[in-house]
Amino acid sequence: MRKITAPKIDARRIAARRIAARKIAAPIAAVLFSCLSLAILPNSDARAADPQIGEPLKPGEILRGHFTQERSLQGFQASLKSEGTFVVAQGKGLIWTVEKPYPTTTVITPDGLVQEARGNETLRLPASRVPFLTRLYDMLSGTMTGDWNAMKTQFSVETAGTSDDWTLQLRPKSTGDANMPIAEMRIQGGRYVNDVDMHRPSGDRDHLQFHDQTVGSGPLSDTETKLFEGVAKK
Amino acid sequence: MRRILALIWLALLLALAGHLAWKYHGGLQFSTDILALLPREPETPLLEKANRAVTDAVSRRIVLLIGDPDRETARNAAADLGRALAAAGLVKLDADSLSGDRLKKLGALYFPYRHSLLSPRDRSLLLAGQGEEVATNALSQIYGFVGLTDARLIAQDPFLLLQSFLTQLPVPMSRLTFDDGMLTTSEKGVTWILLTGTLTAEPFALDVQQRLIGPLDKAIVAQRQQHADLQVKRLGAVFFAAAGSQVAMEETSTLGLVSTIGSILLLLLTFRRIAPLWQNLLVIGIGAGTALSVSLLLFDHLHVAVLLFGVSLIGIAVDYGMYYYSSLFDPDCCTPEQRLRSVLPGITLGYVTTLLGYAILILAPFPGLRQIAIFSLIGLSASFVTVLLWFPLIDRLPPARHGAGMLRAAGLLWRFWEQPERRLVRWILGACLCIAAVIGLLRIHADDDVRKLQSLSPDLLAQQAEIQRLIGSTTSTQFLLVHAADDETALQREEQLAPILDRLRGKSVLDGYQSPAAFVPSAARQRENRQLIETRLNQPYLAQQVQQLGLPAPKAAEDDDAVLTLDKARAEDTVPFLSSLVLQPGIHVVMLDGLRDTAALRAATQDLDGVRVIDPTGDYTTLLSKYRYRAVWLIVIAVLLMMPVLIWRYGWLGSILVKAPSVTAITLAAAAVGLAGEGFTFFHAMALILVQSIGVDFAVFCAESSRNRQSVTMLGVWLATLTTLLSFGVLAFSQVAAVHAFGLTMLVGLIFAFLLAPLAGNAKPRRGLTGTGNGRNPV
Structure with a gap:
């Protein structure tokens, strides 16, 4: 017996959207990446556009930290929690390592995105296949050099607070774009980004918290270098 | 009597001209697809259909790749060019074929069958009993980096089987992706937008090429004026065909100029009269016009190559006119009636043998070749009848008095073959030619690669490679x-x-x-998948999986016989x-x-x-080789078919003497192809057929010539040779491989057919035809 019920229709629509997930993943990753690397040196002097927000990473600098991620998904009894570490290397990219409950490593560089789980590659998105990624990468590098214009092409940005405790509110400029995976995003930080709250058009919500961030200029480990290089391969 | 027949002929020609004009008014269309000329092996109709469907689809594809360092510029230019293409009304753009809407539809289509679909990787894991691996992979993705999975789908498909199936669909054009509604790829800071479409008209029709490419080029130029960095690359059979036509037209204008001016000067200088010039043009014109008019009655589609080869083959009619008008220099022929009578046996025999030679082409199982044969048979016949019926009526010229020098010069060749004191030179020459022939024939190799024959534009080939790479x-x-x-x-x-x-x-x-x-x-595979998912994934791991994810208990599987x-x-x-x-x-x-x-x-x-x-290209190449082989055999058969006529006229020995020059000429022409290091193709073979017919004409003229007319005959042969060289020999300089092949063979073959023709003079006709030349020496 088949009944077409409302949730099922929804599910179909979501299934359709799923296909675009590979593309959707990229912008979210890039936005997140830029947020992470955004605000690390809060006490700098007046910066014309957005004085509250710190300076970007300098070339060669590496930001490391821990994260907890909480995904609240529609229809799930509990939210999905995971935690792990991340590495942002200026000019190289981002390594996102989930340690619990299921270890995965996601690496994002200008060449694309690669995900590994237990030694097996589970996803690979070359940047050439996802120009979106490249475009948002432009945004990202713009942000890192203090140029907010690139970010502002996609989002309207509101800032509030002081340089020790600031908030960024991002809203997509075009509301009708089916490919825009973010409905609203709130970023809170001080010296570093502390908290990112992302609302998806589907009603899902991703809440990320960061702690124990450090900025160093030390070299990347061999594993990290290998991971970054692995994205360009193939 | 002749007058009445001439008038009837005129009436008939006017009717045919009327038909031609009517057809022309309705818009004459010639196909230009070289492959359409080629025969198909008696393949099963199924393969035919498959071949045609795929080739058709491929040949109608149009691909433009528009690149600019600035994304917006590239996108705007692409939209503009898309409009230009659409405005021409010949292209159905499919730029939105993969739009977001399409993706939604795709998801909606597959979703109800998610329990029957498995990606190759998941399927092999399940077959190997590694269901747990599938489950954990899904969990890793769900818990992993934000945004890579979507909530409500997980509830319906906790193992992410559908996602895996969809992402592993084998989609070609692997470097493209959708960026805001446009298929895009980027490289080295340049954003490339892909624009694809399907021609709604025949890509090989000349007017389609012009109507499409003209506006497109204009739009590109306009865009480039605003954006200097804009690049546009194109791909499609229509562009290749247009470039081919372009080369052909440019060549036609240069080679055509050389040949036209050369021929006019030659005739004017020789006869110092205008009449032989225009009357010869009339003969060829009537031949070509009649052939075209009748062919349009007989065939639905006429290929442009049929026109080309057909008119070439009709060009042999110039022999008759030249032979006739060389009689102007014969002091014994004072009236047009006498002139005709003196050349009639020669041109009749020439006509009959040529007819046999061309008719043999009908036997070739090439659709194009048959058309060429019928086209040229009709044209040649019309030209022959025109010479026969009209020349004596329109020729008002008195005998020419200025030809003494030319006649002496023309006669030199004949004397070279007869003078006893040149025997040694002749032997040495013969030996040299024999050696050259042997070396050339030993070095001859066939090359039927259809791609080489088409002489595709190197620039477009480079663009094609670049597009395919990008x-x-x-x-x-x-x-x-x-x-x-x-x-x-x-x-x-x-x-x-x-x-x-x-x-x-x-x-x-x-x-x-x-x-x-x-x-x-397949339905069988879908049922098997369902079984695999049920026994190796759902039963052992589903409860655990949904518990881990905090999902409500899974609903009972839907009625699942849907395939x-x-x-x-x-x-x-x-x-x-x-x-x-x-x-x-x-x-x-x-x-x-x-x-x-x-x-x-x-x-x-x-x-x-x-x-x-x-393998369409490979198959065409195989076919070309088969039919090249067959065309060579047709030449042999043509030679044999002509023999009874020649034996009847000249006896056994005489017929061999008459046949020898043309056979030697085609042998040497083939050897020359080998010596030039070119691959022997079907087009070389086609030229050999023409050389063979012309060679027989020349030989017959010489054989029919009385001793005191030798110089006059040779002058006619000279003129025929030179005009033919001017029209076909120059084709050897063409850029188009096929045309060059034809021209080169003609050039070499014709020269030897001419040089050796007087050898046939030793053959003497046994019986009179309608009337023999006067003053013939008895043998």
Whole structure:
């Protein structure tokens, strides 16, 4: 017996959207990446556009930290929690390592995105296949050099607070774009980004918290270098 | 009597001219696809259909790639060019074929069947009993980096099987993706936008080429004026065809100028009269016009090459006119009536033998060749009748008095062959030619590669390679044809084929393939998948999985006998590329990417029932070689067919003497091709047929010539040779390989046919035809 019920229709629509997930993943990753690397040196002097927000990473600098991620998904009894570490290397990219409950490593560089789980590659998105990624990468590098214009092409940005405790509110400029995976995003930080709250058009919500961030200029480990290089391969 | 016949002929010609004018008014269209000329082997109609469907689809594709460092500029330019293409009304753009809407439809199509679909990787894990691996992979993705999975789908598909299936669909053009509604790729800071479409008209029709490319080029120039960095690359048979026509037209204007001016000067200087010039043009014009008019009555479509070769073959009629007008210099022929009588046996025999030579082409199983044969037979006959009926009536010229010097010069060649004191020189010359012939014939090799014959524009070839590299499309011209009684059987065959192709991919024989079964598995495979998912995934791991995710207890499996059918998937054209892979129920195409070794593919697939490797270019090349071979045999048959006529006229020995010059000429022409290091092609063979006919004409003129007319005859042969060289010999300088091949063979063959013609003078006609030349010395 088949009944077409409302949730099922929804599910179909979501299934359709799923296909675009590979593309959707990229912008979210890039936005997140830029947020992470955004605000690390809060006490700098007046910066014309957005004085509250710190300076970007300098070339060669590496930001490391821990994260907890909480995904609240529609229809799930509990939210999905995971935690792990991340590495942002200026000019190289981002390594996102989930340690619990299921270890995965996601690496994002200008060449694309690669995900590994237990030694097996589970996803690979070359940047050439996802120009979106490249475009948002432009945004990202713009942000890192203090140029907010690139970010502002996609989002309207509101800032509030002081340089020790600031908030960024991002809203997509075009509301009708089916490919825009973010409905609203709130970023809170001080010296570093502390908290990112992302609302998806589907009603899902991703809440990320960061702690124990450090900025160093030390070299990347061999594993990290290998991971970054692995994205360009193939 | 002649007057009445001439008037009837005039009336007939006027009627045919009227027909031609009417056709022309209705818009004459000639096909320019060189492949359309070639015959098809008696293949099964099925293969024919598959071949034609695929070739047709391929030849109508248009691809533009528009690149600019600035994304917006590239996008705007692409939109502008898209409008320019659409405005021409000849192209159906399919730029939105993969739009977001299409993706939604795709998801909606597959979603109800998610319990029957497995990606190759998940399927092999389940087959190997590693269901846990599938489950953990899904969990890793769900818990992993934000945004890579979507909530409500997880609830319906906790193992992410559908996502895995969708992301592993074999989609060609692997480097492209959708960026805000446009297929895009980027490289080195340049954003490239892809614009594709399908021609709604015949890509090889000249007017289609002009109507499409003119506005497109204009739009590109306009865009480039605003954006200096804008690049536009193009790909499509229509562009290649247009470039080919362009080269042909440019050549026609230069080579045509040389040949026209040369011929006019030659005739004016020789006769110092205008009449022989225009009357010869009249003969050729009537021949070509009649042939065209009648051919249009007989055939629906006339190929432009039929026109080209046909008019070339009719060009032999110039022999008759030249031979006739050389009689102006014969002091014994004072009236047009006498002139005609003196040349009549020669041109009649020449006409009959040529007729036989051309008629043999009808036997060749080439559609184009048959048309050429019929076209030229009609044209040649019309020219012959015109000479016969009209020349004595329109010729008002008195005998020419200025020809003494020319006659002496023309006679030199004949004397060279007769003077006893030149015997040694002749022997040495003969030996040299023999050696050259042997060396040349030993070095001769065939080359039937159809791609070389087409002389594709190198610039467009470079653009094609660049586009294919940028969009990552390496779709091969070769493909696999799967045929079975119905779709289900065909899909099952493709599923048997898949592991073989995967193994070949592992060996780098090919890069990938798209088969309908990858988009819609067979019903049997779908049931098997469902069984696998149920027993090896759901039963052992589902409860655990949903518990881990905190999902409500799974609903009981839906009624699940539903099977996704090919018809359903093809409806509304939801699945990209699928429709182009299914020709009709049970007849499918498997497209191949980056095929490197056709032989290996053939070997690996030959044992599979109902699976065939189709290699259109390779097949055409094979066909060209078969028919080149056949054309050479047709020449031999033509030579033999002419013999009875020649034996009747000249006796056994005489017939050999008359035949020898033309046979030697074609042998030496073929040897010259070998010496030049060129591959011998069908087009060389076609020229040999013409050389053979002209050679016989010259020889017959000489054989029919009385001793005191030798110089006059030779002058006619001289003039015929020079005009023919001017019209065909110059083709040797063409850029188009096929035309060059034709021209080179003509050049060499004609020179020897001319040089050796007087040898036939030793053959003496036994019986009179309608009237013999006067003053003939008895043998």
